[in-house]
Amino acid sequence: MVTISRMGKQIGAEVKGVDVNALDEAGFAPIYRAFLDYNVVVVPEQTLTIEEFLRYSRRFGRIQPHPSKMTRHPDIPEITVLGVDKFAANGELNQAVYRRGAEGWHTDGAYDIEPFKATQLYALAIPSTGGDTMFASMYAAYEALPEKLKTRLEGVRGAFTYGGRRNATALLNEEDRHREPAFHPIIRVHPETGRRALYFDPGKILYIEGADPGESDALIEELTAAMIQPDAQYRHKWRVGDIVIWDNRCSFHKAAGDYPPYEDRIHWRVSIKEYAEAAA
Numbered sequence: 316m317v318t319i320s321r322m323g324k325q326i327g328a329e330v331k332g333v334d335v336n337a338l339d340e341a342g343f344a345p346i347y348r349a350f351l352d353y354n355v356v357v358v359p360e361q362t363l364t365i366e367e368f369l370r371y372s373r374r375f376g377r378i379q380p381h382p383s384k385m386t387r388h389p390d391i392p393e394i395t396v397l398g399v400d401k402f403a404a405n406g407e408l409n410q411a412v413y414r415r416g417a418e419g420w421h422t423d424g425a426y427d428i429e430p431f432k433a434t435q436l437y438a439l440a441i442p443s444t445g446g447d448t449m450f451a452s453m454y455a456a457y458e459a460l461p462e463k464l465k466t467r468l469e470g471v472r473g474a475f476t477y478g479g480r481r482n483a484t485a486l487l488n489e490e491d492r493h494r495e496p497a498f499h500p501i502i503r504v505h506p507e508t509g510r511r512a513l514y515f516d517p518g519k520i521l522y523i524e525g526a527d528p529g530e531s532d533a534l535i536e537e538l539t540a541a542m543i544q545p546d547a548q549y550r551h552k553w554r555v556g557d558i559v560i561w562d563n564r565c566s567f568h569k570a571a572g573d574y575p576p577y578e579d580r581i582h583w584r585v586s587i588k589e590y591a592e593a594a595a
C-alpha cells in the first residue's frame with residue numbers, strides 16, 4: 316500500500332510502499348501531486364542503477380547536465396556525483412567538494428535563464444553522523460515579508476550568477492566562469508501552483524535591478540534574514556536508498572556539511588528543467 320505522510324508542517328512529504336521502477340502513470344500521479352503540495356518528496360528504500368534513476372527522474376522534467384563539469388559522472392554527464400574526490404593528492408580536504416551546498420541557504424540554478432525546476436538526489440553512502448539536508452518553504456518566506464517590502468519588490472528582478480558576489484566558482488572550469496548574469500523576479504509566481512514565492516539566493520545574487528548599490532545591498536541583507544520561517548522547514552536525515560527531490564521554484568535548501576570528512580557521503584544528483592526546451 317502506498318502512503319504519503321507529511322514531514323514538516325508546510326514542507327516535506329514521504330512516500331512509502333512504492334518501487335519507482337514499477338510505477339505507471341497512475342502510480343506516479345500522487346507523487347507528483349505531493350511534489351507540488353509539499354515541495355520536497357522523500358522516497359525511501361529504492362535500489363536503482365543509474366539508468367533507472369535517470370528514467371524515474373525524467374518523469375519530473377528534462378534532465379540537464381550540471382555546469383560543474385568536473386563533478387559529473389565520467390561517462391554519464393546527466394549525473395553529478397556528490398562527495399567523491401574529497402581529498403587532493405597531498406591529502407588535503409577539498410572544501411568545495413566537502414562543503415558543497417553547505418555555505419548557505421540557496422536554490423539551485425538561479426544563474427540560468429530557465430532556473431532548475433527541481434534537483435533530485437539518490438543516496439549511495441551515508442556517514443554515521445551528520446550530513447543532513449535542510450529545506451525551507453519560499454512560499455512561507457514570501458508570506459512573512461513585511462507589506463512594505465512586498466510592495467517594493469513586486470515586479471523587481473535580481474541578477475544572478477553561479478559564483479555570486481563572492482565569485483565562488485571553484486567547481487567550474489575556467490571557460491564556464493564568466494557567464495552573463497540571468498535575471499529573475501524576486502517575487503516569483505510558481506508556474507504550476509500559481510502561488511507567490513520569495514525567489515532569492517544570497518550566494519548567487521549580484522544585485523537588485525534598478526536599486527542603487529547601497530539599497531541593493533541593504534535589500535539583499537533584509538531578504539537573507541527573511542528566507543527561513545521556523546515553522547516551514549524540514550530536515551532530512553539520509554538513509555542509503557533514499558531518493559529526495561526538491562522544487563527549486565518554491566523551496567530553499569542547505570546541506571548541514573558537518574559529517575566526519577573521512578567517512579563517505581555519496582549521492583547521484585540530477586538537475587531537472589521544465590519539459591519544454593528553453594534557453595540555457
Ligand SMILES: O=C(O)CCC(=O)C(=O)O
Nearest residue numbers: 415416423434447448570
Ligand atoms: O548534499 C546536499 O545535502 C545538498 C547539496 C546541494 O545543495 C545540492 O545538491 O544542490
Ligand SMILES: [Fe+2]
Nearest residue numbers: 416421422423
Ligand atoms: Fe543546492
